[in-house]
Amino acid sequence: MSYDVERVRKDFPALSRLIHDDRPLVYLDNAATSQKPTAVLDVLTDYYERHNANVHRGIHTLGEEATAMYEGARDTVAAFLGARDRREVVFTKNASEAINLVAYSFGSSLRAGDEILVTEMEHHSNLVPWQLLAERTGATLRWLSIDLDGRLVLDDLDTMLNDRTKIVAFVHQSNILGTVNPVDVVVRRAREVGALTLLDASQSVPHLGADVRALDVDFLVCTGHKMCGPTGIGVLWGRFELLAALPPFLGGGEMISEVTMERSTYAEPPHRFEAGTPPIAQAIGLGAACDYLSEIGLDVIAAHEQELTAYALEQLPTVPDLRIIGPRTTEARGAAISLAFPGIHPHDVGQLLDEYGVAVRVGHHCARPVCMRFGIPATTRASFYLYNTAAEVDALVTGLHEVKRFFG
Numbered sequence: 001m002s003y004d005v006e007r008v009r010k011d012f013p014a015l016s017r018l019i020h021d022d023r024p025l026v027y028l029d030n031a032a033t034s035q036k037p038t039a040v041l042d043v044l045t046d047y048y049e050r051h052n053a054n055v056h057r058g059i060h061t062l063g064e065e066a067t068a069m070y071e072g073a074r075d076t077v078a079a080f081l082g083a084r085d086r087r088e089v090v091f092t093k094n095a096s097e098a099i100n101l102v103a104y105s106f107g108s109s110l111r112a113g114d115e116i117l118v119t120e121m122e123h124h125s126n127l128v129p130w131q132l133l134a135e136r137t138g139a140t141l142r143w144l145s146i147d148l149d150g151r152l153v154l155d156d157l158d159t160m161l162n163d164r165t166k167i168v169a170f171v172h173q174s175n176i177l178g179t180v181n182p183v184d185v186v187v188r189r190a191r192e193v194g195a196l197t198l199l200d201a202s203q204s205v206p207h208l209g210a211d212v213r214a215l216d217v218d219f220l221v222c223t224g225h226k227m228c229g230p231t232g233i234g235v236l237w238g239r240f241e242l243l244a245a246l247p248p249f250l251g252g253g254e255m256i257s258e259v260t261m262e263r264s265t266y267a268e269p270p271h272r273f274e275a276g277t278p279p280i281a282q283a284i285g286l287g288a289a290c291d292y293l294s295e296i297g298l299d300v301i302a303a304h305e306q307e308l309t310a311y312a313l314e315q316l317p318t319v320p321d322l323r324i325i326g327p328r329t330t331e332a333r334g335a336a337i338s339l340a341f342p343g344i345h346p347h348d349v350g351q352l353l354d355e356y357g358v359a360v361r362v363g364h365h366c367a368r369p370v371c372m373r374f375g376i377p378a379t380t381r382a383s384f385y386l387y388n389t390a391a392e393v394d395a396l397v398t399g400l401h402e403v404k405r406f407f408g
Helices: 005-009 038-051 061-081 095-109 128-137 154-160 183-192 240-245 280-296 298-318 346-355 368-373 390-406
Strands: 089-092 115-119 140-144 165-171 196-200 219-223 234-238 256-259 264-266 323-325 336-340 361-363 379-383
Touching: 038 061, 038 280, 061 089, 061 234, 061 280, 089 095, 095 128, 095 165, 095 196, 095 219, 095 234, 115 128, 128 140, 140 154, 154 183, 165 183, 183 196, 234 240, 280 298, 298 323, 298 336, 298 390, 346 361, 346 379, 346 390
Parallel strands: 115 140, 115 165, 165 196, 196 219
Antiparallel strands: 089 234, 219 234, 256 264, 323 336, 336 379, 361 379
């Protein structure tokens, strides 16, 4: 059965908008955040209108309903990620908080002489927390470099990984390059030296899904707003035995077992890491988003995006002087494509494209070391998702031709 993208588009109210002189919105900023389907919006409205209450401990009807919906969302996310145990799913406010949680809690055991390995293509969210940890503990931060095709230099693994390496934190799919990294290669080598692994799957889970058992990582993070869910909700998945051994990240209500004036003991995961009132509605919305994506099928979504990306990589070189930053083929790459014109600032490119109704992202995309590696200040990034079309790729290419013509 062929993929009916027009039917999918009808599920997303924002896509019917007209902007600037009644131009149709061409939304190509999905790597920053996705649009939301009615299936998610309706669940959020239903929760706030009919079930709004705080979770856990309440014995009144609304409290019990809210708790059931919140914990039901945990079950849904656990199944979506292929977790063995629902207790391995911790709700956070975003992927950044999830990475900071691991860096703080696991990092409390690091000492001077220990090493942390990241990559040159990391989002700042998977770089800055490890820099802070290295400063705090005296550990050494090391990184795998990238080549000019936007791929990891895997030959460096043998020299970068050693028995001092305690954790390897790396991105599954780059938000700026689109590169999909070989998780199996990195994990296998990390296992050989006894290092733990954390996978930033914020850009891959919305498009490819995830099976944490097959990936064989120790921790995985993702964020709801990039996968049709609400803002303000992220996920940390971790092996239960590792989570159970970690100290709390934040203190407060709900994460405790017993409290006296002298000391406290802490709840088992996941609640140990969910201090205070959690993002209830957001978690429920994320559960609905997982159901929505599963109903369509992640394999179908991935195939659709692969076709769009291949078409875009074929058409973009028709624009004079346009440079593609990152892989030029669809092999081991996702649907985010960064672009640069020599002598034209990306902000000017993005502003002119917006006048044609095309929404893209401009800047260094919280991945400034990548821009430095390629000798550019920033890029214009177009990123596709399940509701984008070949006609929208054409609109992007036409807009870029106009940008080139405008700036001579």
